[in-house]
Amino acid sequence: MITKKISFLLLIILTTFASFSQEKFTLSGTIKDSKNNETLIGVNIYLPSLKIGTTTNEYGFYSLTIPKGEHQIEITYVGYQTLQQTIILNQNTKNNFSLNEGGEELQEVVITDNKGKINIKSPEMSTNKLSIATIKKMPVVLGEVDVLKSILLLPGVTNAGEGASGFNVRGGGADQNLILLDEATIFNSSHVFGFFSVFNPDAIKDLKLYKGGIPARYGGRASSVLDIYQKDGSSKDFHMNGGIGLISSRILAEGPLVKDKGSFLIGGRASYAHLFLKLSEDQKDNSAYFYDLNTKLSYKLNDNNSLYLSGYFGRDVFSLNKSFSNTYGNSTLNLRWNHLYSSKLFSNLSLIYSDYYYGLDLDFVGFKWDSGIKNYNLKYDFKHYISDKFKLNYGLSGIYYDFNPGTIKPTGDDSGINPDQLDKKYAFEPSVYLDAENQLSKKITVSYGLRYSLFYRLGASTINYYENNNPVIFNTDLQIYEKATPTSTQYFGKNKVIQDYNNLEPRFAVSYQLNDDQSVKASYNRMAQYLQLISNTSSPTPLDVWMPSDNYIKPQIADQVALGYFRNIKNGAYSLEVETYYKEIKNRLDYIDGADLIANDAIEQVILNGHMRAYGLEIMFKKNEGKFNGWISYTLSKSEQQTPGRTPEETGINNGQWYSSAYDKTHNLAITSAYNLNEKWSFGANFALQSGQPVTYPNGQYEYLGITVPSYGLRNVNRLPAYHHLDVSATLTPRKNKDRNWKGEWVFSIYNLYNRHNAASINFRQNVDTGSNEAVQTSIFGIVPAVSYNFKF
Numbered sequence: 001m002i003t004k005k006i007s008f009l010l011l012i013i014l015t016t017f018a019s020f021s022q023e024k025f026t027l028s029g030t031i032k033d034s035k036n037n038e039t040l041i042g043v044n045i046y047l048p049s050l051k052i053g054t055t056t057n058e059y060g061f062y063s064l065t066i067p068k069g070e071h072q073i074e075i076t077y078v079g080y081q082t083l084q085q086t087i088i089l090n091q092n093t094k095n096n097f098s099l100n101e102g103g104e105e106l107q108e109v110v111i112t113d114n115k116g117k118i119n120i121k122s123p124e125m126s127t128n129k130l131s132i133a134t135i136k137k138m139p140v141v142l143g144e145v146d147v148l149k150s151i152l153l154l155p156g157v158t159n160a161g162e163g164a165s166g167f168n169v170r171g172g173g174a175d176q177n178l179i180l181l182d183e184a185t186i187f188n189s190s191h192v193f194g195f196f197s198v199f200n201p202d203a204i205k206d207l208k209l210y211k212g213g214i215p216a217r218y219g220g221r222a223s224s225v226l227d228i229y230q231k232d233g234s235s236k237d238f239h240m241n242g243g244i245g246l247i248s249s250r251i252l253a254e255g256p257l258v259k260d261k262g263s264f265l266i267g268g269r270a271s272y273a274h275l276f277l278k279l280s281e282d283q284k285d286n287s288a289y290f291y292d293l294n295t296k297l298s299y300k301l302n303d304n305n306s307l308y309l310s311g312y313f314g315r316d317v318f319s320l321n322k323s324f325s326n327t328y329g330n331s332t333l334n335l336r337w338n339h340l341y342s343s344k345l346f347s348n349l350s351l352i353y354s355d356y357y358y359g360l361d362l363d364f365v366g367f368k369w370d371s372g373i374k375n376y377n378l379k380y381d382f383k384h385y386i387s388d389k390f391k392l393n394y395g396l397s398g399i400y401y402d403f404n405p406g407t408i409k410p411t412g413d414d415s416g417i418n419p420d421q422l423d424k425k426y427a428f429e430p431s432v433y434l435d436a437e438n439q440l441s442k443k444i445t446v447s448y449g450l451r452y453s454l455f456y457r458l459g460a461s462t463i464n465y466y467e468n469n470n471p472v473i474f475n476t477d478l479q480i481y482e483k484a485t486p487t488s489t490q491y492f493g494k495n496k497v498i499q500d501y502n503n504l505e506p507r508f509a510v511s512y513q514l515n516d517d518q519s520v521k522a523s524y525n526r527m528a529q530y531l532q533l534i535s536n537t538s539s540p541t542p543l544d545v546w547m548p549s550d551n552y553i554k555p556q557i558a559d560q561v562a563l564g565y566f567r568n569i570k571n572g573a574y575s576l577e578v579e580t581y582y583k584e585i586k587n588r589l590d591y592i593d594g595a596d597l598i599a600n601d602a603i604e605q606v607i608l609n610g611h612m613r614a615y616g617l618e619i620m621f622k623k624n625e626g627k628f629n630g631w632i633s634y635t636l637s638k639s640e641q642q643t644p645g646r647t648p649e650e651t652g653i654n655n656g657q658w659y660s661s662a663y664d665k666t667h668n669l670a671i672t673s674a675y676n677l678n679e680k681w682s683f684g685a686n687f688a689l690q691s692g693q694p695v696t697y698p699n700g701q702y703e704y705l706g707i708t709v710p711s712y713g714l715r716n717v718n719r720l721p722a723y724h725h726l727d728v729s730a731t732l733t734p735r736k737n738k739d740r741n742w743k744g745e746w747v748f749s750i751y752n753l754y755n756r757h758n759a760a761s762i763n764f765r766q767n768v769d770t771g772s773n774e775a776v777q778t779s780i781f782g783i784v785p786a787v788s789y790n791f792k793f
Helices: 002-021 132-136 147-151 273-277 735-739
Strands: 024-033 044-047 052-055 061-067 069-076 082-089 097-099 110-112 127-129 177-181 204-210 224-230 239-244 248-258 262-271 287-302 305-320 324-342 345-362 367-387 390-410 425-439 444-458 461-465 472-475 480-483 488-492 497-515 518-529 531-534 545-548 556-569 574-591 607-623 628-642 667-676 681-690 698-704 707-712 723-732 743-751 761-766 773-778 784-792
Touching (some): 024 082, 044 061, 052 061, 061 367, 082 097, 132 147, 147 204, 390 545, 425 545
Parallel strands (some): 024 097, 177 224
Antiparallel strands (some): 044 052, 044 069, 082 110, 127 204, 204 224, 239 248, 262 287, 305 324, 345 367, 367 390, 390 425, 425 444, 444 497, 461 488, 472 480, 497 518, 531 545, 574 607, 607 628, 628 667, 667 681, 681 723, 698 707, 743 784, 761 773
């Protein structure tokens, strides 16, 4: 018996040793578009015989460590034909692949149709990725392709209504979304007060939205991350493309700096609807337009080093009768260095500048107001492909913030002498993170990570101090909140630490594969948000001011858990995603009644730190192939806020009860579809239905000095009417495009086909005749037909 046990133990040891001693090598490289050498993000590289795989990173790089020998490799990417090729691996090998768009042919490889399957094995969940090709097929208002409007068709994503800026994810505020363009923070994502996004679709390569299970490399916001990358530009040939629409046009040029090594990209957009105002005598002194510019330079120094320089500049200009003008917009710049230390270790060093500017010129009162926020970010990220079953991401960053709440000076005075300056604010946010993905078995894959973030509120600034450290006091006699009077002040010199915070932010996700087509996944993430947007509207406006956490404004801390079921049906022809989530956020700002937020140098006197929670169920069913494809998404959710009293005598906001947040949408249904009739005609349609936005209506009225004044009860107990609309589009692609370099297409669209007058707001006013209050609905759009022409050569 003992001899048998020893023999069995030796057999296990030898088997284990053999498995570990099996000779392995690393296959690595980049995957690009065959037409222009554009690197492709998120391409799936899979070895069916070993049932292992990986995906390309943000710069098209992949790495796989596999046993020595002959292997069949399969490469798939949405919108491109699947590539299958046999490789013989007997040493560490670099192998770069080029993919062709659908419909083209390659020699010496096998081509199959690519299907948009769900990655069942990956623990990644609560994420959505949209291709630019898909976004461009969606009908939108005035025919303008819009990246942000497209994500509103995804489960768990809503907005505050037509013409509203920002978006809300899983019941969170628009300020809780981290929006990145080539790693640079975008603080205001909208043009023309929310009608259009700042992202030129011609310049965008990849878009990915993280609603939960957020990797540790991201931080600084409580709800979501929208990560967008610009194209590199073609390093093979010179190309131009663009479009001409009813209110704006765009053009983009790209080409090689050095063939197959370096490239440039430059693109611009501008609106011109304001020019038509000049034709009207009544409107000739009014104006409203936007413009933006996207640029990028890319250069491959050698096989192990590449440099990138990318930038964005955009402005909105609005003026009224030469007495009022408003200019605002974003500017970003990012210098990046990609370095390959080995076939298993990839790095990216970035130096990033981001600036959001808001300017207001009021001639009729004789002053100018400039405000904004700047940040300077140095970050170094590493991706370590340790084995086919274990990968590490780690890195560090440091962000320096410069906040300008407002510089006020007389109109016409550009000397900068003695302006009225609201107290400037400064902060520093360093962080370090470690993320791991580990395949524990054939069925179980986990990812886990930790982010350690710090935040320092810095001088030079003057800080107010209050009795009992309460800048807001509660009047028990009147049952209202009031501003406290500072008992003392203290000046902190430049870069002196006023207040500091630190947080550990754990992340975890797990996938259990039921079979080749089904899996269940779960995730948890904690996020710390140190910047707060001072706004009492449900939709951000350009006038809103960003503030750092300090003695009184505490950082928001968000904890979210999610559970999901994922299934590919009929070999990926269809897919089903079902997720449920629960999210809690501490220190969510709330405002006292009558809060004055504009040019307030003591904002702590009108705000309170409350709580927020959101929970829901998301369902998404997709048809991934064929002439007719698209998806149906439905979300059932609840989003609430609570600001209880700090003492037994204090009632809190809404009597300390939970109340619906401004982002609460109980039902959210979206249907999007595309149908390719033939090579000449294709069609698209979207339908959106959302529960009405929570609002507060007056619950009574009283007379004061002969004026009828409405009185209000608890917050957000009413709702606007349900929001819904149907949009359709038709795209005409002339058949003669095939035989010429210039290729064009006509896009015809109708927004709000059945002319639904959705309520942007409902206001109450006194009727002149009856003297009573009456409700007045404001709607922005009825039915809106549009036509645009897109071209490339």
